[in-house]
Amino acid sequence: MAFLERIASFVGRWFALLVLAGAVAGMLLPERSAALAPHIALLLGVIMFGMGLTMRPVDFTIVAKHPKAVLLGVAAQFVVMPLLGWGIAHLFGLEPLLVVGMVLVGASPGGTASNVIVYLARGDVALSVAMTSLSTLLAPLVTPLLVLGLAGSTLPVDAGDLFVSILEVVLVPVLMGLALRALAGRLVARVLPLLPLVSVGGIVVVVAAVVGANADAVASTGLLLGAAVVLHNLCGLALGYGVGRATGLPESARRAVAIEVGMQNSGLASALAAAHFAPLAALPGALFSVWHNMSGALAATLWARRPTGEAADGGPDPARSSR
Template identity: 65%
Template sequence: MAEQRGVLRKVADFAGRWFALLVLLGALAGLVVPDQAAQLSEYVPVLLGVIMFGMGLTLRAADFALVLRRPHAVLIGLLAQYLIMPLTAWGIGSLFGFSGMLMIGMILVGAAPGGTASNVIVYFARGDVALSVTLTSVATLLAPLLTPLLVLWLAGSDLPVGFGDLFSSILQVVLLPIVAGVVVRALAGGLVERVLPYLPLVSSGGILLVVAAVVGANADVILTSGLLLILAVIAHNSAGLLLGYAAARLTGLDESASRAVSVEVGMQNSGLAASLATTHFAPLAALPAALFSVWHNVSGALLATFWARRGTPAPADEQTTA
């Protein structure tokens, strides 16, 4: 039994370390066997719910205490998250001439909270992990309210659904599973501590299947005219990373916190965007989310490597007294 747990732990560690590669393989599977992969589309909300439950298992009260201890940093991060990404999604989509489902898909990605893999990227980038976890958690809890409002504001005339439908979906697949995870950890902390090392395997597997499903459902579009959308997704992610870092530095945050804000802004919960798209719109609307899921893990890993090699300079006050 112990040997089996050891093997499973190694597999989970591999999944966490090579997450970007696994997501890319999921996208390739969607292109190679599109019909079979597309059949997974109906399970996308369930898969996201499982991922969010796993996120809830990792949360503790201390993850939210930072809101009171460092409100300035948290507020800057949240404002950057919910202003930069939605507005740049709309701007880049307009610049590239997108309309209809593709524009809605871009805006859905932009209006989503930070991605679940962002905390790992911030850790490897030697950023402020505590701030990263807090921003992911608070932004996700705000998503049922802010995501529908932003989508309705930026794509309202093209939407076949209203605020209530989007709010209900996010409540079911994001907020309720997270709350359930937090409750389970509070009631059975010892058991949860034993399964935490295996959660990367669940998250990686869930996102892999979501990406495969969405890519499979849109394989023809990707093969014929996917290059323009790929460029738009890369531009959107790059804008989030750059503008998030700039916003943090311009408002007085130190280097470590600025790295956390940059990653939180640039890496989105593309699984949520894909779930909303497949539930309320059309498979085509989920395509930006699937491509974003692949790319932001690649760009995040590259940025983390760059920052890790640079190291983390001491805050200005420490340098002065040293």
């Protein structure tokens, strides 16, 4: 058990490079990697089940105690990122399937690694957890409507099928994990340190599968699409921070909102794109998975050296709600 925990800790620290390695594997071994594509939805369901295991009912109490910060952050996430994805895709002249993929990335809930990044960045962890949890619960309703509204004129979008898919691969596994932790808290607490093996491993496989299935497209449009994905993420981080600052949130909350807005559940975007459109539509999500983990780690490194000024030691306080 101790050995597995050390491996999980290593995976958690180096997840950005591991995801990048998954993308490289997809390019070098496209046929073998693409063979994993049919299992993307199952992998994502397992990842979301693990995410549910990390949640507790108390994580949602911040919504009632400090609704401004949570609702503002979630609203920014579901407004800023979808519009950015649609606008940048058209600005770069991307083809319709890639436009849909960019919108799907923007319309997805918070990323599975965002809470860790917020902690490392000395941000408001309680706010981050609440935003991730609430956006995940809202995703079955909000994500299909956003994709229909922004990408429906580009390609036919069946919002009903998207709704059902998100229920199956996101909401149901999350609620199952939440219920299991409530019923068997001690058992779950023992396996929590091993969850990075599941989440990071699953994302690595998803990225490898999507890149492998689109190896030719990556080779031909990789630089242009890569630039669009990087711009999408960086603008999300900057605008998320700007929204927090403009509305008077404290520094730790601004960092949490910035990271939650900028880091999306791109694995979900890839799974939905592959299931409902075409493998090419999943490519923005795969590239986003690679890049946002790297940019998030870099942002956390920079912010970790700058105290928030809200505590004597300037360190993060996971139990503190935003004020």
